[in-house]
Every structure is written in C-alpha cells, then in structure tokens.
Amino acid sequence: MGSPPSGFIIASESLDSREFKPLNPEDFRDKAHKAVDFIADYYKNVENYPVLSQVQPGFLKNRLSETPPDMPESFDTILRDVQNDIIPGITHWLSPNFFAYFPASVSTAAFVGEMLCTCFNTVGFNWVASPAATELEMVVMDWLATMLHLPKSFMFSGSGGGVLQSTTTESCLCTLVAARDRVLNEIGIGHIGKLVVYGSDQTHSMFKKVCKLAGIDPKNIRAIPTRVEDEFSLSPSILRKVIQADVEQGLVPLYLCVTIGTTSTTAVDPIKDLAEVANKNNMWVHIDGAYGGNACICPEYRHFLDGVEKVDSLSLSPHKWLLSYAECCCLWMKNPDLIVNALRTNPEYLRNKHSESDSVVSYKDWQVGTARRFKSLRLWFMLRSYGVQNLQKHIRTDVQMAITFERLVKSDVKFEVVTPRRFALVCFRLKQLNGFDTELLNKKLLERVNSTGRVYLTHTAVGGIYMLRFVVGATLTEERHVINAWEVIKEMANTMVHEYES
Amino acid sequence: MGSPPSGFIIASESLDSREFKPLNPEDFRDKAHKAVDFIADYYKNVENYPVLSQVQPGFLKNRLSETPPDMPESFDTILRDVQNDIIPGITHWLSPNFFAYFPASVSTAAFVGEMLCTCFNTVGFNWVASPAATELEMVVMDWLATMLHLPKSFMFSGSGGGVLQSTTTESCLCTLVAARDRVLNEIGIGHIGKLVVYGSDQTHSMFKKVCKLAGIDPKNIRAIPTRVEDEFSLSPSILRKVIQADVEQGLVPLYLCVTIGTTSTTAVDPIKDLAEVANKNNMWVHIDGAYGGNACICPEYRHFLDGVEKVDSLSLSPHKWLLSYAECCCLWMKNPDLIVNALRTNPEYLRNKHSESDSVVSYKDWQVGTARRFKSLRLWFMLRSYGVQNLQKHIRTDVQMAITFERLVKSDVKFEVVTPRRFALVCFRLKQLNGFDTELLNKKLLERVNSTGRVYLTHTAVGGIYMLRFVVGATLTEERHVINAWEVIKEMANTMVHEYES
Known part of the structure; x- marks a missing residue:
C-alpha cells in the first residue's frame, strides 16, 4: 500500500484492501493452463462422445445444488463436474460427426483471438474507450470486403463501412430500423402501419422476428412462396407483382431481404434482378449471406454476389463457415449514416472531443447494445494465421x-x-x-x-x-x-x- | 480414412481430405498455452501501461496492411503485433488505475468459464441443440435470484424465469416488445402511435434507443426531469401527474423503466412507490439494475429492491460488478410467456419432439437473436469458485x-x-x-x-x-x-x- 497523503489517516475500520483477489496473475496462469489442457484433450476426444446428447429434460437440475455455495469450491472439483455433469448434456457441435443445422466453424487462431478479446475486456462503445478495438474492426471489415470483392461503396476505404454484430438477426434489425426511419422521416411515423417488408417463404425465421421487433404490422410481412422450378429461390417477377399489388393498396414497400444460401436447402436468390425490382420502388435491399456468403471468397462462387452494388447492406456469419466461433456476424452498409441516424445516443457521460468532432466511428451507434467486445481480434488472428488461400x-x-x-x-x-x-x-x-x-x-x-x-x-x-x-x-x-x-x-x-x- | 463402402470408388479428383487442419489439438495446445502466458504477463504488467490510450485517430491503419495476407503468417509474429500495434491503442479497462464509466469486472474463474464456452461452441437456440446449455442457464439464473432474494415469481422454481442477454439494451428491448404486443393484441396494432413509455432524465441512454427500435413514437418517450432534492431519482408523484396527463390526451401508458444506480450519479429510483403508480395504469415495469442491482446481493443494499414483487422484469449486469467479463446481462421475468409470445419463431428445420411438447425452454424465443453461446458457464464457474460470501x-x-x-x-x-x-x-x-x-x-x-x-x-x-x-x-x-x-x-x-x- 502506498503511504497515505500527509494529514490523512486511513480509517481503522477500512477493510484490508482486496483480501479477496479474484484475478491474481499467477493463479490465473495456473488455472488457465489447466483449462487449455482440458480443452485440448476434449478436442482430441470429441469424436468419441455421442454427438447428439442422449440426456432427458431436467437431467441437470438433480445433479446440481438448488442454491449457490456460500464458500469457495476448488477448481479441480468444478472442472471434474464439467466432465461428469455438463459434457453428457452437450450436443457436440465440434464433433466431426456433426452434420446438423449449419455446423459451427472454429479454429485455433480464432480461439486465441477470442482469449485475447476476453483478456483485454475492452468495452469499445466509442473510439476513446479503446481506439484499437474500433480501428482493428474497421481494418478487418475492409479486409473481408476485399476478399469478397465488394464494391468500394461498402468499404471504409470507399464510402461505406462494416461492423461486427453477434447475429444475423441483429444485422437485419439494425438495417431494417435504418430503412424504416428513413421512410418515416418523410411520410411521418403515424404511417408505420403502411410499411411492407418482403422475403420469401425460405427467408430465415429471424426475419419475421426482426420485423415484429421493429413494429412492422405482422400482416405486412410478405413471405412470398417459392417454387420447385425456381429451385426455391425468390422469383423477381412474382416479387414485382406482389409489390405492385401492395402499392395499389396504398401501402409503402420498405425492405427486401434476399438470401444467399437459405437454411433449408441453400437456395440462392437472384440478387441483381431482385434488387432492380426493389430499387424501382425505393426500397432497402439487404442480403442475408449468413452461410452461403462465406463461399463467395472463392472466385467460383463470387457470381452469387453479382448485383451487390445495387443493394444497401449485406451480412454474413464467419461463425458458420469461416472458422471463427459463435456470435460473429459481419454487416456492411453503403450508407452507415442511416443506421447512425436511427440508433445514435449521445449521453453526456460518453461525450469526448474525438466523438464530438465526428472524426471517429462510434460503433455503439451501429448496433443494438451500448457495450461491445473486441471481437475483431478473432477474425484478425484467423485471417493472418491462415491466409486467404x-x-x-x-x-x-x-x-x-x-x-x-x-x-x-x-x-x-x-x-x-x-x-x-x-x-x-x-x-x-x-x-x-x-x-x-x-x-x-x-x-x-x-x-x-x-x-x-x-x-x-x-x-x-x-x-x-x-x-x-x-x-x-x-x-x-x-x-x-x-x-x-x-x-x-x-x-x-x-x-x-x-x-x-x- | 475409413475404407469406402463396396461398389463405391472415391473420385480421383477428390482433395486430400483436410490437408488444411485449423484445429489440430496439439497445435491448439501449444498456441493456447502461449496465449495464457501472454495474458498472465499482461495482467501482471497492466498497471504500468498508460490507462487511457494516448494514440491519435487513424493510428492503426498505417501500421497494418490494407489487404489480408494470401499466405499464413506465424503465430509469434501476430502475438508480437498484438504487443506492438494493438496494446498501445488499448484503453486498459483492467488496469487498477481505471476509474472511468463503470469499470469492467473480471476474474480468473469467469475467464476459464468463458474459455470453456468458446471451446464447446454450442449454439443453444433450443434445448436439443445442447441440453446442458439451456439447463445450466436455468440453474444459474435461479441461483442469482436466490442471492438477490427475488420472489419465487421470478424464478424457474416458482412461476417465472431468467435468461442471459448480452446487454441491458437487449433486456429492455425484449421486455418492451413483450409489453407492447400484450397491449397491441388488445387495442390493435394500428394504435401503436398511442403507446407511451416512461423513464427519468437519468435513465440510461439505451432506453430511448430501445423505444425507437420497437417503433414507439419518439414524441411518446417521456424522460421525466429529476430534481436535486430527490437526489436525482424519479419522483412517484411527478410520474403520476405525467401519466395522468397522457391518459387525458387519449394516450396509452405502456412501460416504465426504473433504475437502481443511474449511470451519472448512481441515483436509485423508489421502486415500490413507482411500481404502485404504474400498476394502477396496467403498465409493465422494468428495473434496470445494471450496476446497482449487483450490490443487492449484500443484505445492507437489498432494500433498494423493496417492491420488486410489483414489477414485471429486472435486469442487472454481472459484467459491471460481479467479476464476469463483458456482455453478460441477467434478465428475470414474472411472465416469460409474454416474451415468448412476442419473439417466438418455429421454423420446420428447428422442430423436434422436445420443443413441440413444450416441456423445455427454447431460449431463442427469449432474446433478439437465434444463435446463442453457453454463457452460463462463466457465471457458474464464478459463483462456485468464490462463493456468495x-x-x-x-x-x-x-x-x-x-x-x-x-x-x-x-x-x-x-x-x-x-x-x-x-x-x-x-x-x-x-x-x-x-x-x-x-x-x-x-x-x-x-x-x-x-x-x-x-x-x-x-x-x-x-x-x-x-x-x-x-x-x-x-x-x-x-x-x-x-x-x-x-x-x-x-x-x-x-x-x-x-x-x-x-
């Protein structure tokens, strides 16, 4: 303890400062090394576990205490319980025998990047709260945009920009609200009930949730039927007709969500033709490339993005196919100002000269939450460790x-x-x-x-x-x-x- | 490679299966151990770094390549770049000299729990996708509720339940939408423009964002002025008057957000009296206890929660004061069915006998996104490693x-x-x-x-x-x-x- 300033007497009732030290670096080192070995062993053995957990509902409750412990339990006890109580209840997404949903894609490099993200625990809501967190995210988003051959209009080095979200749902919600507010600023918020959004019957289920969250009238959510002869992709001519019918009813077409790689069958919507229909109606077009978008880093799949220059936003999830662990969704936008206009907050306690001068990005205004982690580290580690090839x-x-x-x-x-x-x-x-x-x-x-x-x-x-x-x-x-x-x-x-x- | 089934010849053009192996367990072990030492050393030295980063905007762009590498770079190079390029741009939230905002609270136990969460990478959108992820979260949420002496009406062991969200924003958004849809189901979605929400001028800035996301008319968001004589807490009598005026205008009071520990000055709103005012108007009451709520695990602070039995939902963020690293917000609700009614999705590709039978919780319907990580692990490790005392x-x-x-x-x-x-x-x-x-x-x-x-x-x-x-x-x-x-x-x-x- 430093010596107290002269004239000041430390009160005798003051507790021994930090007699409980939950982040002692050497204790950390010891336990984290043990955890690494536990995890490496798990990865080595994961294919031997039943890939789908075979437990029954309620299995865990009876194994655990109903109340939290009053006193500490040992690290080895807890790790043993992970092995005995938790692992039997896990459906092993990392098992090589997992072929369900869309599998989760991981890597050593992303794991280490994520460890460092946790380590620094920066809460980068604005630039000054951790400049590197904001700036690395901008660099990495431009790197990925380059790999996808996105137009400069989606890149910070051009006139757009990208941001890391946790999920496609969040990406879709933020862009929908940006689109909604752009229109409502013109026609008045009283007309929110006139806004219509479009997807196909193959659009991900999150889309309906997003529209409901944003206050779109559920009866104005169009899930346009797809056909086997279109291989379950959305037909531009049918879209045109549906929009036309809505316009004739006095409704206002707002937002179109197209998909590269639908969840059921990986159908691909024809972006260029659909965007042209939407553009004629001044709608926002978003591409959900959660799964299939990742493949577009290969030249032989890039044609699925043809027409991307005509859309407003694009999201894809490296956690689905680019080795980056869960809750890592990339969102690029042509006009980030629109999302900032819709989501900006400016409380006194976060003001600082950099944000006020508008010389820096405040990522809190590009997402739902205020807090945000240093997630770009895992993508940066992954991209550099493996390389595009x-x-x-x-x-x-x-x-x-x-x-x-x-x-x-x-x-x-x-x-x-x-x-x-x-x-x-x-x-x-x-x-x-x-x-x-x-x-x-x-x-x-x-x-x-x-x-x-x-x-x-x-x-x-x-x-x-x-x-x-x-x-x-x-x-x-x-x-x-x-x-x-x-x-x-x-x-x-x-x-x-x-x-x-x- | 297993031998191919008889009668089937592996095509000669097939690639050597996985010649690129991004998750070799021994390579993982080696690099993750290196990362642990890097992090332990960082924690040991963190107090020697300038706590507020002293870099200027744009510092990082010039240090990094404009495009991602085509070929792999070595792990040691990347780790060196973290030290040389990233760390100078970090505002060190874990520095003992950090007294800004609300500091971020961390621990060895939560770090290890988070490592295991990343390791398993379960995407627990519903029960079957990883039973342990759903069930441990239920157990841990009840544990924390017990520590806070919440009524049984907020616990799974009673008639309510809890869920882990990333941020207070998300907790507030989900509950607001649940409240909104409960009312709109009665009065019709065409009346969305009549809904009014209430907070004080000290309510967190996220509240306005949340209301805008949910389609509440910005002119119906009340930020009721607080006074120095109330120590900047929301006055029940003023709230009553504001609500009354709105009702007289034909508006519909919807939702009240009260705070335990405001961001500016940690003011505490008088929950009991405010909830009584709101209850008379059939409004949803949410407690934002992001910071101050954590203190209520100590008997001497528990009185701040008096009246909690009269509210509908409560959130608090262990990442702010309970040692659990960022993006960890607890949300409890009295009536989880309302949130599920508002947010439920039910696509064919996620259906299974357990979810259909309604015998299990599908946490995807308690949050914005579909995907979700196994976040309860870090709280479980933290609670067991340290104990309530x-x-x-x-x-x-x-x-x-x-x-x-x-x-x-x-x-x-x-x-x-x-x-x-x-x-x-x-x-x-x-x-x-x-x-x-x-x-x-x-x-x-x-x-x-x-x-x-x-x-x-x-x-x-x-x-x-x-x-x-x-x-x-x-x-x-x-x-x-x-x-x-x-x-x-x-x-x-x-x-x-x-x-x-x-």
Missing part, C-alpha cells in the same frame, strides 16, 4: 466432402437427392417404400440415426417434401467421418426396410 | 475504497463531493476558483489527469452541474491505486490553481 481451400474441401456424400446417396437406389446441391449441404431422403408414408419413414430414419449418437443430422420440409439435411462444415470433419455417417444411415435404413418388408 | 466481500471492498476516496476529496478544501455517494462512485469537482468558470476548470482538470496515463476517470453533468466521476470497480484496484489516483488529481489541481492564481 487456405480459407478458400477450407470452403472447397467441405464442398468436396459434400459431393462425396451426394455420390454415396445417388449410388443407393433406396435414396434420392431432393434438391440440387449448391454448397456443402445435401438434401436427401429415403424413397417411397411399399406404400408406407415417405415422411414418416424418413422421420423414423432420422430418429434412429441420431439416437445412435454416432452421427447428428437434422431435417427440413420444403415444397411439401420432408427431407434430411446433411451439411459438411464441422472443422474436424474428414472424409472418413462422412463415409462413416453414410454407413450409419445406410445401416439404419436397411434395418428399417427389412422390418417394413417383413 | 466472497462476492459480498468484493462489493464491500470496492465501496470501502470509494469511501476512502470520498474522505480524501472532503479533506481538501479546493474540492467538493457533489452528490451523495451510494455505491462505489464518487461525484466530485473543483470548487469555484477566483471567478473562473467552474465547468471549464473541471474539464481542464479531467483532461490533464487523463493525459498523464496514470489514471482514467470520466465526467457527467446532472442538474446543470458538470462533475467528475470516480468509480472503484476494476478487479485489480487496491487502496494504493485509489490513493495514488487522488495524488495525481490533487497534483494537477494544484498546478492549475497555481497557474490561474498567478
């Missing part, structure tokens, strides 16, 4: 493994591929069998496959067809896992066919 | 150090404490000096103090008074840092007084 290779390897799976499905007469494969998702199903209900058959197959714990895949239904989804994307997946998964599926199907035929 | 001691030690600072201020006739200290924030200023403008004087003092890099504090202005804010709360702060900070402030003040008097 390896990231392209990563996308291509996953696609190649999906092609392997597709061929295996096609080689078996009992199965069929239901929708065309575009990225690393294969939609398939057991064909009609002896008059049994095909949907029920495939539901049972899915349940049996997943209950083995050897593979996890999920389903969808599009155009009235129930189908199984097999996505290659977990970072640890190798071709042997894909082939093994097919073996499990085939084995379960054969057993079922045998049961049904006998 | 140490956490209470932690709060009390910070308050005690703030009392020490307050006494130092009071011992110097040039200074005055401006508002009563309630938690660990002291609002103070240099008194009037020789006719010089007091605000300008204090602004200059702040700038000089912060430019030393030895201390970082911030300011606010309330009731027309510009004041300096000194908050004890950084985990590493000990009494010697508080005393040293006072020495710096006093030294700068003396120099200024000398300049102004000469």
Whole structure:
C-alpha cells in the first residue's frame, strides 16, 4: 500500500484492501493452463462422445445444488463436474460427426483471438474507450470486403463501412430500423402501419422476428412462396407483382431481404434482378449471406454476389463457415449514416472531443447494445494465421466432402437427392417404400440415426417434401467421418426396410 | 480414412481430405498455452501501461496492411503485433488505475468459464441443440435470484424465469416488445402511435434507443426531469401527474423503466412507490439494475429492491460488478410467456419432439437473436469458485475504497463531493476558483489527469452541474491505486490553481 497523503489517516475500520483477489496473475496462469489442457484433450476426444446428447429434460437440475455455495469450491472439483455433469448434456457441435443445422466453424487462431478479446475486456462503445478495438474492426471489415470483392461503396476505404454484430438477426434489425426511419422521416411515423417488408417463404425465421421487433404490422410481412422450378429461390417477377399489388393498396414497400444460401436447402436468390425490382420502388435491399456468403471468397462462387452494388447492406456469419466461433456476424452498409441516424445516443457521460468532432466511428451507434467486445481480434488472428488461400481451400474441401456424400446417396437406389446441391449441404431422403408414408419413414430414419449418437443430422420440409439435411462444415470433419455417417444411415435404413418388408 | 463402402470408388479428383487442419489439438495446445502466458504477463504488467490510450485517430491503419495476407503468417509474429500495434491503442479497462464509466469486472474463474464456452461452441437456440446449455442457464439464473432474494415469481422454481442477454439494451428491448404486443393484441396494432413509455432524465441512454427500435413514437418517450432534492431519482408523484396527463390526451401508458444506480450519479429510483403508480395504469415495469442491482446481493443494499414483487422484469449486469467479463446481462421475468409470445419463431428445420411438447425452454424465443453461446458457464464457474460470501466481500471492498476516496476529496478544501455517494462512485469537482468558470476548470482538470496515463476517470453533468466521476470497480484496484489516483488529481489541481492564481 502506498503511504497515505500527509494529514490523512486511513480509517481503522477500512477493510484490508482486496483480501479477496479474484484475478491474481499467477493463479490465473495456473488455472488457465489447466483449462487449455482440458480443452485440448476434449478436442482430441470429441469424436468419441455421442454427438447428439442422449440426456432427458431436467437431467441437470438433480445433479446440481438448488442454491449457490456460500464458500469457495476448488477448481479441480468444478472442472471434474464439467466432465461428469455438463459434457453428457452437450450436443457436440465440434464433433466431426456433426452434420446438423449449419455446423459451427472454429479454429485455433480464432480461439486465441477470442482469449485475447476476453483478456483485454475492452468495452469499445466509442473510439476513446479503446481506439484499437474500433480501428482493428474497421481494418478487418475492409479486409473481408476485399476478399469478397465488394464494391468500394461498402468499404471504409470507399464510402461505406462494416461492423461486427453477434447475429444475423441483429444485422437485419439494425438495417431494417435504418430503412424504416428513413421512410418515416418523410411520410411521418403515424404511417408505420403502411410499411411492407418482403422475403420469401425460405427467408430465415429471424426475419419475421426482426420485423415484429421493429413494429412492422405482422400482416405486412410478405413471405412470398417459392417454387420447385425456381429451385426455391425468390422469383423477381412474382416479387414485382406482389409489390405492385401492395402499392395499389396504398401501402409503402420498405425492405427486401434476399438470401444467399437459405437454411433449408441453400437456395440462392437472384440478387441483381431482385434488387432492380426493389430499387424501382425505393426500397432497402439487404442480403442475408449468413452461410452461403462465406463461399463467395472463392472466385467460383463470387457470381452469387453479382448485383451487390445495387443493394444497401449485406451480412454474413464467419461463425458458420469461416472458422471463427459463435456470435460473429459481419454487416456492411453503403450508407452507415442511416443506421447512425436511427440508433445514435449521445449521453453526456460518453461525450469526448474525438466523438464530438465526428472524426471517429462510434460503433455503439451501429448496433443494438451500448457495450461491445473486441471481437475483431478473432477474425484478425484467423485471417493472418491462415491466409486467404487456405480459407478458400477450407470452403472447397467441405464442398468436396459434400459431393462425396451426394455420390454415396445417388449410388443407393433406396435414396434420392431432393434438391440440387449448391454448397456443402445435401438434401436427401429415403424413397417411397411399399406404400408406407415417405415422411414418416424418413422421420423414423432420422430418429434412429441420431439416437445412435454416432452421427447428428437434422431435417427440413420444403415444397411439401420432408427431407434430411446433411451439411459438411464441422472443422474436424474428414472424409472418413462422412463415409462413416453414410454407413450409419445406410445401416439404419436397411434395418428399417427389412422390418417394413417383413 | 475409413475404407469406402463396396461398389463405391472415391473420385480421383477428390482433395486430400483436410490437408488444411485449423484445429489440430496439439497445435491448439501449444498456441493456447502461449496465449495464457501472454495474458498472465499482461495482467501482471497492466498497471504500468498508460490507462487511457494516448494514440491519435487513424493510428492503426498505417501500421497494418490494407489487404489480408494470401499466405499464413506465424503465430509469434501476430502475438508480437498484438504487443506492438494493438496494446498501445488499448484503453486498459483492467488496469487498477481505471476509474472511468463503470469499470469492467473480471476474474480468473469467469475467464476459464468463458474459455470453456468458446471451446464447446454450442449454439443453444433450443434445448436439443445442447441440453446442458439451456439447463445450466436455468440453474444459474435461479441461483442469482436466490442471492438477490427475488420472489419465487421470478424464478424457474416458482412461476417465472431468467435468461442471459448480452446487454441491458437487449433486456429492455425484449421486455418492451413483450409489453407492447400484450397491449397491441388488445387495442390493435394500428394504435401503436398511442403507446407511451416512461423513464427519468437519468435513465440510461439505451432506453430511448430501445423505444425507437420497437417503433414507439419518439414524441411518446417521456424522460421525466429529476430534481436535486430527490437526489436525482424519479419522483412517484411527478410520474403520476405525467401519466395522468397522457391518459387525458387519449394516450396509452405502456412501460416504465426504473433504475437502481443511474449511470451519472448512481441515483436509485423508489421502486415500490413507482411500481404502485404504474400498476394502477396496467403498465409493465422494468428495473434496470445494471450496476446497482449487483450490490443487492449484500443484505445492507437489498432494500433498494423493496417492491420488486410489483414489477414485471429486472435486469442487472454481472459484467459491471460481479467479476464476469463483458456482455453478460441477467434478465428475470414474472411472465416469460409474454416474451415468448412476442419473439417466438418455429421454423420446420428447428422442430423436434422436445420443443413441440413444450416441456423445455427454447431460449431463442427469449432474446433478439437465434444463435446463442453457453454463457452460463462463466457465471457458474464464478459463483462456485468464490462463493456468495466472497462476492459480498468484493462489493464491500470496492465501496470501502470509494469511501476512502470520498474522505480524501472532503479533506481538501479546493474540492467538493457533489452528490451523495451510494455505491462505489464518487461525484466530485473543483470548487469555484477566483471567478473562473467552474465547468471549464473541471474539464481542464479531467483532461490533464487523463493525459498523464496514470489514471482514467470520466465526467457527467446532472442538474446543470458538470462533475467528475470516480468509480472503484476494476478487479485489480487496491487502496494504493485509489490513493495514488487522488495524488495525481490533487497534483494537477494544484498546478492549475497555481497557474490561474498567478
């Protein structure tokens, strides 16, 4: 303790300063090293765990105390409980046998970047609160924009800019509100009930949530039906008609959400033609490229972004395919001022000469929350550790493994591929069998496959067809896992066919 | 590689499966251990860095390449660049000399919990996607509720429940939308323009943002003026009058946000009396206890929550005072069904027997996004590693150090404490000096103090008074840092007084 200033006597009742020290650096070092070994061992063994957790609802409550402990428990006890109580209840997203939803994509580099993000714990709501956090995010967003060959109008080095959000939902909400306020500033907030938003019946479910959050009348949310002949992509001519009908009713078209790689079947909406329709109606166009957008870092997929110069904003989630762990969604905008106009706060306690001079970006005005973490570190580590060429290779390897799976499905007469494969998702199903209900058959197959714990895949239904989804994307997946998964599926199907035929 | 199924030939053009392996467990182990040592060393040295970054806008752009690298760079190079390029641009929130805003509160236990959260990378949007993630969050939320002596109506073991959000903004947005939709379902969405929301002029700036996000007409957002005689808390009698006037205008009172520990001066709104006013008008009442709510785990502060049984929801942020790193906000609700009704999505691709049976919680319907991380791990580690008694001691030690600072201020006739200290924030200023403008004087003092890099504090202005804010709360702060900070402030003040008097 420094000596007190002269004339000042430290009160005798003052507690021994920090007798409880929750961040002793050497204690930190010791425990964090133990945690690293625990995690490395987990990654080494993860393929041996049942990929889909086999516990029943309520499993954990009975294993844990109802109240928090009054006194400290030892680190080793807690780590042991992670192994014994938590891990059995985890569905292992990092297992190489995970082919469900869209798998989560991770890497050593992003992990270390995330450790440093946690370490610094900067709360970078504005520039001065941590200049490096704001500036690295700007650099990284421009790097990724370069990799996607986005027009300069989306880059800080041009006239736009990018920001890291946690989720696509947040990206969509912020841009929708920017679009909404731009229009309401003209027509008056009393007309909020006239605003209409557009997506397809394949647009992610978050879109409806976002529109409801933003106060859009639910009956003005258009989920335009897609057709099998368009491969479940949104048709520009149908969009035009729907908009026209709304305009004739005196409604105001506001916002169009198009998708590169829909969740059910990875359908791709034709951006250029759709944007032209929307542009004629002065609407905001947002591209949700959460999954498929990542592939556009490869020249052979970049054409899916053709027409991007005609849209207002684009989001994609590196946590889905670019090795960066969860809650990492990139959002680029042509006109960030519009989002700032809608979301800006300016409390006295955050004012400072830099923000006042408008010479710096205040990222709190580009997002829902005020606080924000130093998330760009993980992308920076990831991009530098691997380089663009390896990231392209990563996308291509996953696609190649999906092609392997597709061929295996096609080689078996009992199965069929239901929708065309575009990225690393294969939609398939057991064909009609002896008059049994095909949907029920495939539901049972899915349940049996997943209950083995050897593979996890999920389903969808599009155009009235129930189908199984097999996505290659977990970072640890190798071709042997894909082939093994097919073996499990085939084995379960054969057993079922045998049961049904006998 | 497993042997291919008979009759199937692996295509010769197939890539060597995963020749690029971004998650090799032994490589992970090696690099993560290096990162741990880097971080432990950082924590050891953090007090020696200038706490407020002294860089100028644009500092980083020139140090980094404009484009991402094509080929990998070495881990050591990147870590060196963190040291040389990033750290100088960081405002060190973990420095023991950080007394600005509300400091960020961290611990070894929460760090390890966060490492495991990143490690598992579960995306727990619903129960089946990772049962342990949902169930541990439920357990931990009930634990914290127990520590706060919340009524059973806010707990899963009673009739309510809690959820982890990233920020207070998100907590407030979700509850506001739940409240909004409950009313609009009765009066019709066409009346959205009639809804009125209430806070005080001291309510956090996020509140206005939240209301705008939710489509509330900005002219219906009431920021009711507070008075010095109420110590800047919201007056129930004034609230009653404002509501009455709105009702007489045909408007519909919707939502009241009350605060335990306002950002500027840690004022506490009288919950019980305010809730009674709101209850009479069928409004939703939310408590924002982001900072001050944490103190209520100590019996001597619990009275601030008196009347909590009359409110609908409560949020507080352990990242502000309970050692848990950033983006960790707890939200409890009496009637979670209302939030689920407002935010529920139910796409085919996420359906499963557990969610359909309503026997489990689907946390995606309690928040803005779909994806969510396994954040309860860090709270679980923190609570078990330290126990309730140490956490209470932690709060009390910070308050005690703030009392020490307050006494130092009071011992110097040039200074005055401006508002009563309630938690660990002291609002103070240099008194009037020789006719010089007091605000300008204090602004200059702040700038000089912060430019030393030895201390970082911030300011606010309330009731027309510009004041300096000194908050004890950084985990590493000990009494010697508080005393040293006072020495710096006093030294700068003396120099200024000398300049102004000469």
